[in-house]
């Protein structure tokens with residue numbers, strides 16, 4: 001990612017923060033105009049506060065009476081103000097600044113200087129060209145999922161119907177999201193195209209991003225490209241390029257879409273194993289989606305990858321008729 005992009009993100013945070021401050025100011029002014037007594041109270045409280053801190057700096061031991069009198073006055077004013085809020089039906093938090101992210105107050109950083117989750121996710125979206133993801137995620141989420149698209153008639157030799165199957169998959173995915181911090185499992189989605197795998201990946205990404213998790217959603221060929229850039233351009237690599245690579249290992253969830261469509265050789269195989277293995281060893285979860293059948297998957301990838309996936313992933317098989325044709 002170029003510095004320009006980074007500056008853009010920083011400016012975006014500045015704008016967000018200023019907007020939150022401005023909006024709060026506007027709300028306050030509106031109330032002050034309508035109910036001037038509330039403004040008076042706030043001013044009185046502010047003045048008393050200044051007086052109080054002056055006394056505290058002076059010799060508080062000689063001013064005990066004055067200090068307790070001021071505190072009493074402030075308390076009374078607060079009671080009066082709360083009473084007015086209640087009477088005028090103004091929400092208690094109406095004057096509060098409503099930041100998009102209450103953790104970092106839209107600064108992008110925590111008090112200890114670390115990046116906030118929201119900022120990391122924003123960087124990821126920019127680094128991985130996931131700018132369209134917000135649009136997709138608004139459209140494709142658990143609430144928008146329509147189980148009735150799936151047929152309730154038996155499909156080939158399967159024991160359950162595609163609809164029953166999707167019910168099962170949906171509840172597995174919901175548990176995956178709800179218990180994300182507790183469970184230590186990754187998921188493999190396999191089956192033909194147009195059966196809802198991508199939709200389900202979007203649902204999961206959406207849910208977890210909303211819960212403050214960092215999510216990278218990339219196709220397998222893109223992931224290989226990131227790895228190649230890192231491996232082969234080491235001398236010219238910028239800090240941000242390295243971050244780009246490191247997030248593959250560090251983000252809370254890595255979604256690898258379309259596994260099997262990347263150019264496959266021993267390099268890609270060992271790099272994929274490295275990502276999968278490192279993430280699993282450090283308890284980081286993945287969702288991998290592929291159009292390949294399991295036997296084809298087993299031939300395509302090294303035994304090390306396959307044994308990790310087959311033994312440790314929750315495997316969801318998507319079957320039925322291609323929904324994209326159904327809706328045409």
Ligand SMILES: [Zn+2]
Pocket residue numbers: 101102103104105106107108109116117118119
């Ligand atoms: Zn934040």
